[in-house]
Amino acid sequence: MRFKLPYIATGTLIMLLGMAALGLFAAPVGAEEESTEEAAIISLKVNGIEINGFFEVLPRDTEILVPLVELANLTGTLVSWHPKEGTASFSRLSDGVTCFVNTNAALMVIGMDKPVALNPAPAIYNAMPHVPLTVIREALGYAAEWDFVNQVLNLKIASYQGDRHYSEITSGDGLPVIEGEGGDRIHGPVDINFSLSSDLDETFWQLGLGAPIAIPGFPLEWRVSLMGGSIVKPVALKELSLSYQSELFQLILGDYALAFPGYLSDMRLRGLAFGMPDVSEKDLNYQKFSWSGVAPAGATVQLYVDGLFYESQETPDGKYAFYGVPLRAFGTSFLLLKVINPDGSIYETIAREVSAAPLTEEHGSGRLTAAFGMIADKPWVEPETQYLLGADSRYGFLPWLTGRLMFVRSAPIKETSIENKPFTNNFLNGSLLFFSDTTSLNLDVIYGRNQQPALMAEPANDFGVHAAVRWSRAKIGIQGIAYYFGPQLYLPGAEKPENRYGGNLTAVWNPKAGSLLNFWYSFEGEPSPDSFLVHQLSLRYNQSFDTGFSFGAQTRLWYDPSSSNPWGSIFALAGNYFSHQLTAKAETNLRWSWSEPAGSILVFSGEASVVAGLRNASKIGLKLSGSGGASTNARFGGTLQYNLPVTQMHFLDFSLAYLYPDHYLLPMSEKAASVSAGITWRAFWQRNILSAVSVTGTYLAREEEHYELFPTLKVALSDKSGSGWKAEACYTARPTDPSLTVSLKVNKSLLLFPGTVAAAPDGISELASIVAGVVFRDDNGNGRQDSGEPGIPGLTIELGPWKAVTDRQGIYIFRGIVPGQYTLRVLPADIPIQYSLAGGPWLVTVEDQTRLWHEVPLKFWGTVSGYVYSDQNNNGIFDEADQPLPGIQVLIDGEPSGIYTDAYGFYYLEGLAIGRYVLTLDKETLPDFDVVIEAEAEETPVFAAITIEISAENPDLSDCDFGITAY
Structure with a gap:
């Protein structure tokens, strides 16, 4: 075990030896008996701001003794405390001079100075040294003033680290200056999304553009989307919009996606939308979630809920739809959609976070969303058939009561044929939400009136009722839902009536950190005499450990009398292990269904992968997958890959793959096995540009002893900064079916280049200044956004009197800034709890034609206790x-942390970056008796040390206890 001491000069070392000898004469062998006196509670202020109203000190008449280690931590000064000798040492932050305090001898030595007697004498309380203010002033270098009358200790510290979410400097004096030359830092900005795919037969492209209009004090932004190719000729206008967004409201003219929470999800309208304070786009559903879309024909689409397999669908026509996906009643459900090509490769992975929480508003505040327009199912040149008018208003009437009123009307734009079946539908929903810290009751009453004009039918009226009750405590939550929707009640935009009733019960239990148990039961039927009930039962358990291992298990059982296989179930099991040298994942899924004519039907699938780190930073990986069963064709394959770093910027990848049957190279009616071997060269260039060239040889063994052997050449260029572009060309020299495909994708939130719409308008050059940048997670601490360091969305940035919110990639933009000096800062209230500011605020000087880009780093703030x-x-x-054992120092990777256990034996380490750490105890601070140390992390026993892993998913680890047993 390494133990790092502060640097001590030779002369100082002689002085310290003398001090140690003096300490032996001044006290008996062993440290002084710890004081049994009671501490006094005072207020601690730093730079005029109270940071601790319950600060413990030891009273000495009108003077006090203060905790040395705790005050040193205010500036990150590391104190080495040796309780057996009663000595503490540290390096003074201002000049690096070594300071030494002997509590037994009541002496202090600073550098080469003579020993200074301390009065009042230091004391040990809760196993930690408490010293007079002389040490704080002269050794730590703080300005300290003790107000005996008001019981306040005032400290003035120039280098105070302060609240990790707030900087004490608010004026221009002392602020770090952001420097940049006018006109050459930012040109733009323009939002751009572009994709192009082409082969020898078909070509398709899509282009989306968006940019602000540089009118000072008037935040306008335009967007346009075009598509074209061999199918869409020559070009089609898919989207066109103009939006205005301020702190008070948002206004959109043109195309937009609108979601009235609970009923409409991503309905695209072409018209006008108004939001106060914003147009709602959050997916919320009180019951269940539905997800549909398009995929390549013949692909397999798999849906995962919270990391566990939920359902799989084949897409012979290129369409998929998952209905009635159960969500977590508490918190957010993480949904992952995998689209798998016929050859087994991943075509696309889509992730969504969906919440089932009720909508609440703060007391005295509310919001309004309104929309009017055509339901945009076609390009601009093609006429639409229906329009929609809607308004959604919510208001917090009392601290425990939120009310909501929503009205939606959809109707045909003109008379159409019966085949089009347009409905005139009026929908009114009134809601009341009663809520407290533990309980909430949500009641929705719905009235609908609809008519089909083409049939000249009379209007039909019906109603619906939806009620949800939630109860929760720290580690448990229960939700019950009951609903009834009449046979003539149509939701907005629907072609079929709801015509159902039912309910569900959800329970969530978090027995300990890292574990989650979720129970779901639902039943549903139609309100008719001959109807039947569909039942569904789901049980899911997830567990993660500090050792890097996590697993999840789910079982789902359903009974649907209307189905040809009325009984069915799915069992899913998944496990993951992450460490510095090894990553392993495995999952298996078993689907069972039963019917009288066919009996039991079993279908299984599984996948396992492992990646191990070898010497010289090389890696080897193996992936195996397979599926089969009574109703599906068996399929299995595997891939072996070896990654070899040639230099720091150049890499070679070797791969060997087997797949049976390979439906990508042959029709699905044929069964053939393919074996491929390839080599790929990858190189990183400036600005995170990655180039790759690969050559693959494929051996295809078909039936009747036919076989093929052919090469494939692929060239790719991409931007690996987290968001950017990718260009790829692939040529397959197959004699029977040669192919060439070219693709280009650009998804850049901010492209900077000269001559765009943000350039200065004629005659108003002084209003064209732009200040922009990105707020990101700085993993390596270099202050610059590097590959793999994601931007942080949703943060409010202030530049003088103006505010901006970071987008999904963490980018903020201020445009049309008047020349002057401004303070740039991140609002502390928006910073997520797992992050801390690594600097700021900053002083920005804006001149004519200023183009300034500034990156704001956030430090990941992991904790362990x-x-x-x-x-x-x-x-x-x-x-x-x-x-409990107080005064024990916890070491991080063998190095002192400066954190000691308190009177209750509790320790708390914070500010840990993402990574793996080993926690041990400082033997110098342990009791004198012989001990056996047992460490337990989340009830997982380990001896002598605790290995933890801080991650974005698990930033805070607790219950990392050390048990000491004497023998």
Whole structure:
């Protein structure tokens, strides 16, 4: 175990030896008995701001003794405390001079100076040194003033680290300056999304553009989307919109996606939308979730809920639809959609976060969303058939009561034929939400009136009722839902009536950190005498450990009398392990269905992969997959890959793959196995540009002893900065079917180049200044956004009196800025709890034609906590019979952290970046008796050390306890 001490000069070392000898004469062998006196509670202020209203000190008449280690941590000064000798040492932050305090001898030494007697004498309280203010002033270099009358300790610290979400500097004095030359830093900006795919037969492209209009004080932005190719000739206008967004409201003219929460999801309209304070686009559904879309013909689409397999669909016509996906009643459900090509490769992976939480508004505040326009199912040149008018208003009437009123009307634009079946539908929904810290009741009453004009039918009226009750505590939550929708009630835009009733019950239990148990039961039927009920039962469990291992299991059972296979179930099991040298994943899914004529039908699928790190940063990976069963053709394959770094920027990849049957190269009616071997050269260039060239040889063994052997050449260029572009060309020299495909994708939130719409308008050059940048997670601490460091969306950035919100890639833009000096800062309230500011605020000087780009780094703020205790009953659990051990230092990767356990044996480490760490205890601070140290992390026993992994998914780890047993 390494133990790093501060640097000590030779002269100082002689002085310290003398001090150590003096300490032996001044006290008996062993440290002084810890004081049993009671501490006093005072207020601690730093730079005029109270940071601790319950600060513990030891009173000495009108003076006080203060905790040395705790105050040193205010500036990140690392104190080496040796309780057995009663000595503490540290390097002064201002000049690096070594300071030494002997609590037994009541002496202090600073550098080469003579020892100074301390009065009042230091004391040990809760196993930690408490010193007079002389040490704080002269050794730490703080300005300290003790107000005995008001019981306030005032400190003035120039280098105070402060709240990790807030900087004390608010004026221009002392702010770091953002420098940049006018006119050459930013040209733009323009939002651009472009995709192109082409082969020897067909070509398709799609282009989306968006940019602000540089009118000061008037935040306008335009968007346009075009598509074309061999199918769409020559070109079609898919989207055109103009939007205005301010702090008070948002206005959109043209195309937009609108979601009235709970009923409409991503309905595209062409018209006018108004939002106060914004147009709602969040997916919310009180019952279940539906997800549909398009995929390549013949592909397989798999849906995962919270990391576990839910359902799979084949897409012979290129369309998929998942209905009635159960969501978590509490928190957010993570849905992942995998689109798999016929050859087994991944075509696309789409992730969505969906919430089932009710909508609440703060007392005295509300929001309004309104929309009017045509339902945009076609390009602009083709006429639409229906329009939609809607308004959704919510208001917080009381601290525990939110009301909501929503009206939607959809109707045909003109008379149409019966085949088009347009409906005139009026929909009114009134809601009341009663909520408290633990309980909520949501009641929706719905009235609908619809008519089909083409049939000259009379209007039909019907109603619906929906009620949800939620109860939750710290580790458990229960939700119950009951609903009835009449046989003539149509939701907005629907072609079929709801005509159903039912309910569901959901329970969530979090027994300990890293674990989650979710139960779901639902039933549903039609309100008619001869109807039947469809039942569904789901049980899901997820568990993660600090060792890097996690797993999940789910079973789902349903009964649907209307189906040809009325009984069915799915069992899914998945496990993951992550470490520095090894990553392993495995999942298996078993689907069972039963019917009287066919009996039991079993279908299984599974996948396993492992990647291991070898010497010289090389890696080897193996992936195996397979599926089969009574109703599907068996299919299996595997891939072996070896990655070899040649230099820091150049890499070679070797691969060997097997697949049976290979439906990508042959029709699905034929069965053939393919074996391919390839080599890929990858190189990173400036600005995160990655180039790759690969050559693959494929051996295709067909039936009747026919075989083919042919090469494939692929060339690719891409931007690996997290968002950007990718260009790829692939040529397959297959004698019977040669192919050439070219694709280009651009998805860049901010492209900067000269001559765009943000350039200065004629005659108003002083209003063309732009300040922009990105807020990102700085993993390597270099202050620049590198590959793999994601932007942080949804943060409010202030530039003087103006505000901007970072987009999905963490980018913010201020345009039309008047020349002057402004303070740039991130609002603390928006910063997620797992991040801290790494700097700021900054002083920005804006001149004529200023184009300034500034990157704002956020430090990931992981935490770990636990107890150090004497395990009196040797049961390995910290309980009432055990004795907490104060004053024990926790080491991180063998290095001192400066964090010691408090009076209750509790320690708390914070500010940890993403990564893997090993926690141990400083032997110098342990008790004198011989001990056996047992460490437990999340009830997983390990000896002598705890290995933890801080990740974006698990930033805060607790229950990392050390039990000490004497022998």
